[in-house]
Amino acid sequence: xxxxxxxxxxxxxxxxxxxxxxxxxxxxxxxxxxxxxxxxxxxxxxxxxxxxxxxxxxxxxxxxxxxxxxxxxxxxxxxxxxxxxxxxxxxxxxxxxxxxxxxxxxxxxxxxxxxxxxxxxxxxxxxxxxxxxxxxxxxxxxxxxxxxxxxxxxxxxxxxxxxxxxxxxxxxxxxxxxxxxxxxxxxxxxxxxxxxxxxxxxxxxxxxxxxxxxxxxxxxxxxxxxxxxxxxxxxxxxxxxxxxxxxxxxxxxxxxxxxxxxxxxxxxxxxxxxxxxxxxxxxxxxxxxxxxxxxxxxxxxxxxxxxxxxxxxxxxxxxxxxxxxxxxxxxxxxxxxxxxxxxxxxxxxxxxxxxxxxxxxxxxxxxxxxxxxxxxxxxxxxxxxxxxxxxxxxxxxxxxxxxxxxxxxxxxxxxxxxxxxxxxxxxxxxxxxxxxxxxxxxxxxxxxxxxxxxxxxxxxxxxxxxxxxxxxxxxx
Amino acid sequence: xxxxxxxxxxxxxxxxxxxxxxxxxxxxxxxxxxxxxxxxxxxxxxxxxxxxxxxxxxxxxxxxxxxxxxxxxxxxxxxxxxxxxxxxxxxxxxxxxxxxxxxxxxxxxxxxxxxxxxxxxxxxxxxxxxxxxxxxxxxxxxxxxxxxxxxxxxxxxxxxxxxxxxxxxxxxxxxxxxxxxxxxxxxxxxxxxxxxxxxxxxxxxxxxxxxxxxxxxxxxxxxxxxxxxxxxxxxxxxxxxxxxxxxxxxxxxxxxxxxxxxxxxxxxxxxxxxxxxxxxxxxxxxxxxxxxxxxxxxxxxxxxxxxxxxxxxxxxxxxxxxxxxxxxxxxxxxxxxxxxxxxxxxxxxxxxxxxxxxxxxxxxxxxxxxxxxxxxxxxxxxxxxxxxxxxxxxxxxxxxxxxxxxxxxxxxxxxxxxxxxxxxxxxxxxxxxxxxxxxxxxxxxxxxxxxxxxxxxxxxxxxxxxxxxxxxxxxx
Numbered sequence: 001x002x003x004x005x006x007x008x009x010x011x012x013x014x015x016x017x018x019x020x021x022x023x024x025x026x027x028x029x030x031x032x033x034x035x036x037x038x039x040x041x042x043x044x045x046x047x048x049x050x051x052x053x054x055x056x057x058x059x060x061x062x063x064x065x066x067x068x069x070x071x072x073x074x075x076x077x078x079x080x081x082x083x084x085x086x087x088x089x090x091x092x093x094x095x096x097x098x099x100x101x102x103x104x105x106x107x108x109x110x111x112x113x114x115x116x117x118x119x120x121x122x123x124x125x126x127x128x129x130x131x132x133x134x135x136x137x138x139x140x141x142x143x144x145x146x147x148x149x150x151x152x153x154x155x156x157x158x159x160x161x162x163x164x165x166x167x168x169x170x171x172x173x174x175x176x177x178x179x180x181x182x183x184x185x186x187x188x189x190x191x192x193x194x195x196x197x198x199x200x201x202x203x204x205x206x207x208x209x210x211x212x213x214x215x216x217x218x219x220x221x222x223x224x225x226x227x228x229x230x231x232x233x234x235x236x237x238x239x240x241x242x243x244x245x246x247x248x249x250x251x252x253x254x255x256x257x258x259x260x261x262x263x264x265x266x267x268x269x270x271x272x273x274x275x276x277x278x279x280x281x282x283x284x285x286x287x288x289x290x291x292x293x294x295x296x297x298x299x300x301x302x303x304x305x306x307x308x309x310x311x312x313x314x315x316x317x318x319x320x321x322x323x324x325x326x327x328x329x330x331x332x333x334x335x336x337x338x339x340x341x342x343x344x345x346x347x348x349x350x351x352x353x354x355x356x357x358x359x360x361x362x363x364x365x366x367x368x369x370x371x372x373x374x375x376x377x378x379x380x381x382x383x384x385x386x387x388x389x390x391x392x393x394x395x396x397x398x399x400x401x402x403x404x405x406x407x408x409x410x411x412x413x414x415x416x417x418x419x420x421x422x423x424x425x426x427x428x429x430x431x432x433x434x435x436x437x438x439x440x441x442x443x444x445x446x447x448x449x450x451x452x453x454x455x456x457x458x459x460x461x462x463x464x465x466x467x468x469x470x471x472x473x474x475x476x
Numbered sequence: 477x478x479x480x481x482x483x484x485x486x487x488x489x490x491x492x493x494x495x496x497x498x499x500x501x502x503x504x505x506x507x508x509x510x511x512x513x514x515x516x517x518x519x520x521x522x523x524x525x526x527x528x529x530x531x532x533x534x535x536x537x538x539x540x541x542x543x544x545x546x547x548x549x550x551x552x553x554x555x556x557x558x559x560x561x562x563x564x565x566x567x568x569x570x571x572x573x574x575x576x577x578x579x580x581x582x583x584x585x586x587x588x589x590x591x592x593x594x595x596x597x598x599x600x601x602x603x604x605x606x607x608x609x610x611x612x613x614x615x616x617x618x619x620x621x622x623x624x625x626x627x628x629x630x631x632x633x634x635x636x637x638x639x640x641x642x643x644x645x646x647x648x649x650x651x652x653x654x655x656x657x658x659x660x661x662x663x664x665x666x667x668x669x670x671x672x673x674x675x676x677x678x679x680x681x682x683x684x685x686x687x688x689x690x691x692x693x694x695x696x697x698x699x700x701x702x703x704x705x706x707x708x709x710x711x712x713x714x715x716x717x718x719x720x721x722x723x724x725x726x727x728x729x730x731x732x733x734x735x736x737x738x739x740x741x742x743x744x745x746x747x748x749x750x751x752x753x754x755x756x757x758x759x760x761x762x763x764x765x766x767x768x769x770x771x772x773x774x775x776x777x778x779x780x781x782x783x784x785x786x787x788x789x790x791x792x793x794x795x796x797x798x799x800x801x802x803x804x805x806x807x808x809x810x811x812x813x814x815x816x817x818x819x820x821x822x823x824x825x826x827x828x829x830x831x832x833x834x835x836x837x838x839x840x841x842x843x844x845x846x847x848x849x850x851x852x853x854x855x856x857x858x859x860x861x862x863x864x865x866x867x868x869x870x871x872x873x874x875x876x877x878x879x880x881x882x883x884x885x886x887x888x889x890x891x892x893x894x895x896x897x898x899x900x901x902x903x904x905x906x907x908x909x910x911x912x913x914x915x916x917x918x919x920x921x922x923x924x925x926x927x928x929x930x931x932x933x934x935x936x937x938x939x940x941x942x943x944x945x946x947x948x949x950x951x952x
Contacts, residue, residue: 107714107833108864109721152667163665166642181924186831188863189639190902191628191678192909192917193947194929198674202667219722238583245585246695249768292725293780297773304769355662357583387664388584426666433668441668448657452936453670459935460928471669 004044004089008065012047012091015057020097022046031092034083035076039435041084043070046092052172052180052211058093059209060178068465069093071205073115073147076139078351079434081204081470082147090468095146098211104129109217110169110186115146115210122215131217134161138335146210152202154430159386160253160290161218164201170214171197176207176461186214199456204432205467207460221253221290225302226327228258229309229318230281234385235360236314237285241386243314244287244305251301254288255386256334262380265340265395266333273333277317285385286334337382341395346402347380348412350392354425359385363392366419370394370412374405377412389429392416417444433471442473480520480565484541488523488567491533496573498522507568510559511552515911517560519546522568528648528656528687534569535685536654544941545569547681549623550594552615554827555910557680557946558623566944571622574687580605585693586645586662591622591686598691607693610637614811622686628678630906635862636729636766637694640677646690647673652683652937662690675932680908681943683936697729697766701778702803704734705785705794706757710861711836712790713761717862719790720763720781727777730764731862732810738856741816741871742809749808753793761861762810813858817871822878823856824888826868830901835861839868842895846870846888850881853888865905868892893920909947918949 013021022028023045032041049055062069068090075082084090095116103112106129113122119140126133135148137155147153149171153164161167170185183197200208231237237257244252260282266273277284287305291298302320309315321327341347354362367379376397383391394412396405417427417440427444428437442450450472457464457472464474489497498504499521508517525531538545544566551558560566571592578588582605589598595616602609611624613631623629625647629640637643646661659673676684707713713733720728736758742749753760763781767774778796785791797803817823830838843855852873859867870888872881893903893916903920904913918926926948933940933948940950 105831105833107718108831109718110831152671154665154667158665162642165671166638175924175928179924181928182922183925185900185902187829187900187902187905188832189630189634189829189860189865189905191630191906192902192904192913192921193678193925194683194932195628195641195674195678196925196928196932198671202669202671207670219725221725242583242585245768247769249695249697249766251768290725292721292727293723293773293777295773295776297769297771300771301769353663353665355581355584355586356664357581384665389665424661424663426661426663426668428668429663429665430667437668445668446658448651448655449659449669449672452651452657452672455935456670456672456932459931 004067004091008067009044011061012045012058015061016047016049016054020048020050022048031072031075031094032083034080039080039083042086042088043084043090043092044088046094048094048097050097052174055093055174055209055211056178056180059174059176062091062465063177063463066463066465067091068468070467071095071209073144074118074139074142076143077147077151077434078431079436081151081432081434081467085469093209095144101125102212105186108186110214111217112184112212112214113145114212115144117145119143119145119148126217130220132220133215134218135164135167145213149201149210149213150203150205151432154384154389156254156256156384158384159255167216168197168201168213169216171200171210172212173200173208173210176463176466184212184214204434204471206457206471207466219292221292223291223294223298225289225298226321226330227287227302227306227318228276228330229285229287229306230277230316231283231285231314232316233283233360234363237283237385238356238359240285240309240314241356243308247305247308248289248301251289251291251298252287252386253290254286256286257382257385257390258284258286258334259380259382261378262337262340262382263333265344266336269340269343270336273336276319276330279317281316286330337380341380341393345396346405347393347395348406348409350413350416351429351431352392352416352420352425352427353387353389353429354420354423356385356388358423359388359390362419362423362425363390366392366416369415369419373411373415374408376400435470438471438473480543484543485520487537488521488534491537492523492525492530496524496526498524507548507551507570508559510556515556515559518562518564519560519566519568520564522570524570524573526573528650531569531650531685531687532654532656535650535652538567538941539653539939542939542941543567544944546943547571547685549591549620550615550618552619553623553627553910554907555912557627557908557910557943561945569685571620577601578688581662584662586690587693588660588688588690589621590688591620593621595619595621595624602693606696608696609691610694611640611643621689625677625686625689626679626681627908630860630863630865632730632732632860634860635731643692644673644677644689645692647676647686648688649676649684649686652939652942660688660690678908680910680947682933682947683942695768697768699767699770699774701765701774702797702806703763703778703782703794704752704806705761705763705782706753706792707759707761707790708792709759709836710839713759713861714832714835716761716785716790717832719784723781723784724765724777727765727767727774728763728862729766730762732762733858733861733866734760734762734810735856735858737854738813738816738858739809741820742812745816745819746812749812752795752806755793757792762806813856817856817869821872822881823869823871824882824885826889826892827905827907828868828892828896828901828903829863829865829905830896830899832861832864834899835864835866838895838899838901839866842868842892845891845895849887849891850884852876911946914947914949
């Protein structure tokens with residue numbers, strides 16, 4: 001095991017002081033453990049700097065001594081990008097003490113926050129200021145803005161508001177040599193050279209450490225309509241997305257696919273859930289519209305969408321939430337999908353995207369291809385089909401041994417990704433590469449693109465000290 | 477004068493054949509002349525390749541021989557980025573023969589076009605397919621998509637739909653070594669490493685040649701409301717933007733500032749223009765709302781916005797267009813502003829941005845500062861204040877000699893940019909750097925950022941053959 005020399009550790013401790021160091025093994029554990037328990041990293045120290053200057057001083061010291069760093073936010077990532085490897089020669093730099101809301105500028109519709117702000121706290125600060133910060137993901141109660149930025153987080157409001165990348169106007173970044181890039185601009189237009197902030201968004205901490213950001217705020221929606229509709233197949237769901245976008249004029253906030261198989265699992269295992277429709281149908285869509293002004297027109301719009309859907313045979317049955325409680329009940333069906341799947345044994349998760357127009361063909365072909373490999377596998381394909389993003393998560397056949405099923409993860413993944421490739425998609429829509437998909441991506445991405453990525457990495461982090469081995473294989 | 481060796485020119489000619497070469501001086505002139513007649517470049521040849529493969533072959537040959545290239549679209553840029561220098565050692569590569577619409581995917585809401593497509597043709601192809609491609613700029617009848625991408629074009633619909641950067645899903649790019657990067661993905665979510673397309677958008681052809689793009693389409697608005705309102709001052713205009721955004725829930729498509737001084741120039745010089753309001757007021761706003769469904773609610777929303785404005789004393793008078801013709805008449809007032817200014821003698825143009833919340837203070841202070849330098853100067857500050865972007869264009873004092881006024885361009889610019897800096901703004905909001913602002917930007921931008929830009933340039937174009945000397949000074 002490589003070791004970081006004791007004098008370097010002492011100097012690092014000195015930068016942040018006692019308050020900023022965690023060295024007790026038990027206290028360190030949550031920072032070293034990937035939250036699904038897939039990886040257990042090793043690190044001599046967790047550093048928790050309190051300011052951008054402290055972050056910069058740490059990175060300067062690491063650059064000087066060739067010491068490796070793993071920047072960490074809420075450690076809720078799904079591809080292992082936020083925990084160190086097992087070698088023991090990486091320092092975890094947690095941004096969690098940097099959680100100030102530095103500024104809210106209402107006329108500019110911006111909020112400036114530090115990287116360690118928890119997403120929910122940003123949502124709440126916006127709400128208290130009479131605005132909306134629209135990013136909405138499952139981990140919002142514990143994930144941090146710096147992580148959201150570094151993974152270009154997605155979630156259930158992308159259809160209307162975009163990914164995290166689309167919500168950023170400016171960044172403050174500590175570069176791999178310890179210099180600070182003061183890019184905290186609150187400008188909606190700025191064409192003065194290369195848009196450097198784009199490099200750090202989605203880079204999973206491999207090109208620098210994001211310490212603060214200027215984020216966009218939006219008007220709070222005054223009217224929200226939620227519907228749950230049964231559709232004959234995925235193609236009909238996609239066609240309904242077109243209808244909904246056209247009739248509402250982009251007021252569709254959420255458009256989520258729910259398969260009957262997954263709904264059954266939820267109804268079976270999750271308390272206080274009920275089938276909102278009477279008959280059994282193979283596919284459902286949870287749809288939300290929102291509008292800034294409550295004129296009653298939104299309800300009318302939703303009704304018009306559903307009526308058109310009935311008439312075209314694309315909606316078989318539907319219900320509209322008549323209250324906030326009913327809306328929450330519908331959302332719960334969608335949001336409990338992952339949890340419910342756990343009670344059904346092993347499942348093999350894929351977060352993939354294809355063009356929206358290929359969604360139906362992709363789900364059909366990939367399902368058949370996986371079931372052909374392991375007969376009896378139950379395909380639970382659900383999620384953000386409005387963005388062309390589906391969580392394609394086969395559950396084990398009921399009678400199969402869990403481990404025997406999970407042992408075939410790579411074979412199943414290979415079949416799913418073959419179909420992703422066929423339909424021009426991505427093997428990681430929302431979750432990034434981290435270490436989980438680092439080597440896999442090389443099989444699916446244009447070698448020219450891989451080489452460009454390596455060039456960018458070498459150019460900004462020539463010593464390879466920033467989250468080394470994540471996203472790109474240093475040997476590759 | 478440097479010369480490109482005859483055998484290299486012969487080899488370049490051979491790549492594209494006779495159809496793809498312009499060598500006659502008269503025919504070459506439009507490709508070498510900046511459209512405001514500020515610069516007249518020199519080049520031995522204009523190459524007009526017909527395919528991505530031909531572009532790649534040209535670039536490979538240039539990389540092999542160290543020959544410099546200037547990629548060119550519609551040549552409507554405003555900072556000189558699209559014409560060669562005067563040295564005669566650069567080849568102009570015009571994308572104008574590559575103007576195919578490769579694909580329209582309605583369910584994915586995307587259109588795939590080649591770089592040489594004229595913007596208006598893309599708008600029209602979208603319209604014929606029942607969709608909207610929302611980019612709207614003055615040069616739309618002649619500018620090309622490749623140029624729009626390379627300058628990250630803005631325009632009058634940015635408030636609702638974003639800049640060009642926000643309208644792109646994928647790119648095909650010929651890299652400075654002649655390899656093709658096939659990044660034409662139609663995905664709304666793809667987190668598999670660095671988002672390389674962002675590098676080429678807004679890079680003004682200095683990092684590679686964009687040959688095709690996948691662009692986003694939107695539903696066509698079914699209802700549009702246009703209003704022209706008099707406001708007491710810029711601060712009131714900005715406050716009204718907030719009111720309009722909140723009451724409409726982001727249905728504001730356009731929010732343009734019009735100063736009385738500029739309106740007077742339009743009424744004086746442009747045929748068929750009329751003051752739509754009775755009294756004289758210092759400032760006006762042209763506002764447009766649009767909605768996907770025509771329920772009558774949009775008119776009601778516009779009225780509600782204006783009523784709230786009246787009640788708060790932020791709207792002094794207003795008119796709503798009752799017909800398409802009336803709407804066009806209001807737009808004409810805004811769109812004739814630059815033309816009208818020409819008849820008033822010399823004007824010194826600045827395309828700047830600041831946070832929306834600083835707009836009023838910026839305009840007030842910069843105006844005072846410039847008038848203090850040249851008393852009698854008439855400040856015409858107009859444009860996209862909804863994006864924090866104003867065209868700050870002082871017109872000469874009526875009695876002053878035109879050339880004497882224009883001779884003070886740099887002094888005036890310095891004062892404007894000092895105020896831009898003070899308010900955290902950008903000295904080029906929409907138009908890029910090109911050669912016009914290449915050296916100026918160094919005074920206003922963080923040296924760390926300049927150095928990062930240089931590193932990216934060196935990393936992707938180590939020979940500096942792609943539009944050399946634009947954006948970055950190779951000596952600097």
